[in-house]
Amino acid sequence: MPIAIWDASFSIGVPEIDAQHQRLMALVNEVEAAILEHHGAEIAAKALRTLCDYAVEHFAAEEALMDMDSYADYDKHMGAHMDGTTKALEFLQAVGEDKPVDMQAFLAYLSQWVREHIMEMDQGLGRHLRATGRV
Numbered sequence: 001m002p003i004a005i006w007d008a009s010f011s012i013g014v015p016e017i018d019a020q021h022q023r024l025m026a027l028v029n030e031v032e033a034a035i036l037e038h039h040g041a042e043i044a045a046k047a048l049r050t051l052c053d054y055a056v057e058h059f060a061a062e063e064a065l066m067d068m069d070s071y072a073d074y075d076k077h078m079g080a081h082m083d084g085t086t087k088a089l090e091f092l093q094a095v096g097e098d099k100p101v102d103m104q105a106f107l108a109y110l111s112q113w114v115r116e117h118i119m120e121m122d123q124g125l126g127r128h129l130r131a132t133g134r135v
């Protein structure tokens with residue numbers, strides 16, 4: 001069963017970002033599938049690299065909607081994107097260096113991070129964008 005399932009409760013009220021979140025969750029599920037099929041850390045890392053590349057693009061799209069002066073959570077939200085990206089890149093580096101990694105634990109962390117980030121930070125951004133008439 002896919003670990004990350006998008007439903008309307010995740011919507012932040014910005015169709016472009018909702019579509020990106022759906023794609024992000026689909027990529028989390030692809031990482032899960034790669035791990036569950038036991039093709040080895042390198043195949044899972046490849047799926048994770050695809051997810052990371054997409055996440056970087058997606059974060060940039062969200063950040064382009066943030067107005068530094070009026071959006072109170074600007075620093076917090078930027079920091080959360082940075083933390084999530086750093087954590088994934090550290091994990092990828094460990095895989096690349098053949099260090100022992102716990103794929104399942106990382107996957108659980110990743111899917112929880114994505115869900116919580118959308119439900120908290122991104123929905124807050126959605127409310128701000130609607131309140132300020134930016135969407």
Ligand SMILES: [Fe+2]
Nearest residue numbers: 062117121122
């Ligand atoms: Fe975000």
